[in-house]
Amino acid sequence: MSTYRFERLLKPGSIAVVGAGQREGSFGRSVFEALQASGFPGPVHPVNPRHVAVEGHPCVPRVSDIASPPDLVLVATPPATVPGIVDDAGASGCGAAVILTADLGFGPNDAGPSAREAARRHGLRLVGANSIGIAVPAQRLNASLLAHAPEKGDLALVSQSGTVAAGVLEWARPRGVGFSAILSLGRSWDVDAADCLDHFAADPGTRAILLCLDTVTDARKFMSAARAAARSKPVVVLRVARTDLGSGHPQPETHTGALARPEAVYEAAFRRAGLLAVADLDEMFSAVETLSRQRPFPGRRLAILSNGHGIGALAANRLTERSGSLAALSDAGGLPVPNPVNLGIDAGPSAFAAALEPLLASRATDAVLAIHVPTIRSNAVEVASAISETVRRARAGGSRRLPVFAVSLGDTPGATDLLSGAAIPHFSTDSEAVEGFLHLVRYREAQDDLMRTPASLPRDFAPDVARARAIVAGALRQGASWLDPLQVAGLLDAYGIAGQPLTLVPDIDAAASAAWPIIAAGGSVALKVASPDIVHKSDIGGVRLDLTSEADVREAAREILARARRERPAARITGFCVQPMVRLGRRIELIAGIAEDPTFGPVVVFGRGGTAVEVVDDRALALPPLDLALADELIGRTRVARRLAGYRDVPPADRAALALILVKLAQLSADLPQVRELDINPLLADDTGAVALDARVRVSRETGRDGRRAVGAGHPRFAIRPYPVEWERTLALKDGPAEVRPVRPEDEGMFRAFFETVDPEDVRLRFFSPVKDFSHAFLARLTQLDYSRAIAFVALREGADGPRMLGAVRLHADANHESGEYAILVRSDLQGAGLGDALMRLMIDWAGAEGIRRIEGTVLAENRAMLAVCRRLGFQARIDPDDPGLVKVERSV
Secondary structure, eight states, X not given: OTTTTHHHHHSOSXXXXXTOOSSTTOHHHHHHHHHHHHTOOSOEEEEOXXXXXXXXXXXXXXXXXXXXXXXXXXXXXXXXGHHXXXXXXXXXXXXXXXXXXXXXXXXXXXXXXXXXXXHHHHTOEEEOSSOOEEEEGGGXXXXXXXSSOOOEEEEEEEESOHXXXXXXXXXXXXXXXOEEEEEEOTTOSSSOHHHHHHHHHSOTTOSEEEEEESOOSOHHHHHHHHXXXXXXXXXXXXXXXXXXXXXXXXXXXXXXXXXXOXXXXXXXXXXXXXXXXXXXXXXXHHHHHHHHHOOOOSOOEEEEEESSHHHHHHHHHHHHHTTOEEOOEEOTTSOEEOSSEEOOTTOOHHHHHHHHHHHHHOSSOSXXXXXEOOBTTBOHHHHHHHHXXXXXXXXXXXXXXXXXXXXXXXXXHHHHHHHHHTTOOEESSHHHHHHHHHHHHHHHHHHHHHTOOOOOOOTXXXXXXXXXXXXXXXXXXXXOXXXXXXXXXXXXXXXXXXXXXXXXXXXXXXXXXXXXXXXXXXXXXXXXXXXXXXXXXXXXXXXXXXXXXHHHHHHHHHHHHHHHHHHXXXXXXXXXXXXXXXXXXXXXXXXXXXXEETTTEEEEEEEEOSTTHHHHOOEEEEOSSOOHHHHHHHHHTSTTXXXXXXBTTBOOOOHHHHHHHHHHHHHHHHHOTTEEEEEEEEEEEETTEEEEOOEEEEEOOOOOTTSSOOOSSSOTTOSSOOOOGGGOEEEEETTEEEEEEEOOGGGHHHHHHHHHHSOHHHHHHHXXXXXOOOOHHHHHHHHOOOSSSEEEEEEEEEETTEEEEEEEEEEEXXXXXXXXXXXXXXXXXXXXXXXXXXXXXXXXXXXXXXXXXXXXXXXXXXXXXXXXXXXXXXXXXXXETTEEEEEEEEEEO
16 A cells, blocks of 8 residues: 555544553553643544543543544554454544554454454554554654654654664654654554655655664565665665574575575665665664764765874774775875874864864865864863864855764763754764764765666677576476476576586496596596485585596496485485586686575575585675676675685686676576576686586476465566566557667666757756756666666667667656656657657556556646647646646546
């Protein structure tokens, strides 16, 4: 339901408290008193069949007994009573309910599922169960069990954990940090984190969102909402429950599966969504302090100013350990100045002001950290006053607003008040301050990643999808869970991933015969057991290397068989795999593959390979789909990336080839949902490329997240919707055919060239004002799509210098996925050829397939051509009552 009825939840006109009574300390009484104390301006109705009045307020037995249905119902009653109360509230026309009650159960006959079903039946929004309530300071609404009412501010706090929400609030109170809203989601039966992200992303009173999560239940919904929210404002996320897979999920059987632990997958998901992930409450508090006073900024160079060498050095050490950058400072004559800048132990306010002023004007730094250690000769309040006044003067003087962070050891109240008044983030320790600085750096970099234009794939990358699907289908028809070595080799070859030649043989004699040509040519062979029941062959001695004679091969085969039968007596042995021996030499052993996460679906894994891969644990994860830029960034997050860069006389490995392999694996996962785990280990890399030396692939019948067979197009378990290739079309226009397809991220250059050919007047009609600067950020917003809530189709014709763009149409769905707003622009010299009509019809077809019920748009009244298209396609038009120069158009799908 997303943001449906959120207004009645967060801006209620009236409230009912079910369970409010006379007993001191009860949940119902406590939340009723909190509402009264907050000064909520609307009526608050106590509901309790055992009382006539509560605190002088008339009490009714049921919600339905209230003359006018309240917008919001707070439920604090025993578990067995909750379903009936929810049903009564929904039937009465209430908008939302917050369930404070805990322990409602999960079974089909328990109160929890019954209450949720009753709410859905009536369209009643539910927060909880096991919530500690909600608070919206601007509405004078404190419907919570929080110890203190939050102050008004511009941070939204959304937490599945009530105690974490309470902890953040208690930290915020003495620091003057305020909130636009606090929501304790509890069990998230209905209203979940994605719904809240959608709401607060569009809320003008919220500047940043703080998110505390245990689990995500609908990964695609969460990722779509998170990516949309992160594009508009900072989102800080703390995952509370970071535990291994429970017994309810199948244990992974490949190295890639073992490396893709849940906490690593969540980290990868948060990174892909552009969220600022923090590890604990300390980091969360540091992020809150920073975001409440400082907006994100470009750059990562920090100048450190302190009244002591030691404290400045500690901050610099922390910065470099966390991959931060010290600014390279110089004096007026251009001579280098040490960073950190040490003012000396007795430095007072004048020294800090004199040193800070040039740093604020310097183009060599992106932010300044001022650290003060109080001494008998250096007063904390006076120094804080000097820092605050210097910063104010610099900002008032029109110079660039360089971010300033401050540390005043000892947390002197007067000093902190002065820094807060100047909107300077301040911290108790140098370590916290450095983390605060890096939070904003990482957030800015995440935003850059979201708006980045990825490199396009090589034009000659055309996987043989039909062959790959035939291989997997054949294995599934045979009832196999693992592809045999020949099938694995065929699957990798279908996606252009180079591997070692192999021969699959049934017995010892055949193994010796297959090895002989290799040995006779002067080579040696590797012999491996072939068994669908033995995933890790080396664990049972199922691999023998560097065999140089037929006799060696026969002896090795006998030893492999004997040990396999001894250690895995039930395993089916189908034969042996014979391969030419590959010398490691200067090659680096890597691992690459696909793992399956129960929440986020397939993930791509890359890292250091070999037999000790899980012990080394050098790996990074990313959610597919991938492009070359994302794949290269994935490689760069591993320690082994430093070895890939080359050292001494070892040349750099072909990192571009590795990135392409990761992109191919991501595409394989998108094309073949039946592939549940894929493990290439080792993947040998050097300056000439990469080759898969050994691989294994697990398959199963295609299923959705709930175990049922998936319906509809696309991968049923992808958390991020992949490029919808099935929507590529050929349009028949009056002047000839044109190709049309969904927009891709790499189309930015083509869009730029297109805008250069469009009449400026047509651009004005499209964007309602002249557009002169088609910046990267502007074009990225048109080409970076999630193919879920936003889609765009581009029409193309092949030209002498590549595809030429003819026009594009886009549709952006609302958070509830019920309506969508369209926009269209066609090349000026092609208007009248039928392209506009054809693109609009394709967009309408997409909306129907996606379940979007209504398409809306705003057209300039003078744009007669667009209004004529709308009339032909069945749109209803009306003059905008707020602006007669605009026409609102709308069509049901």
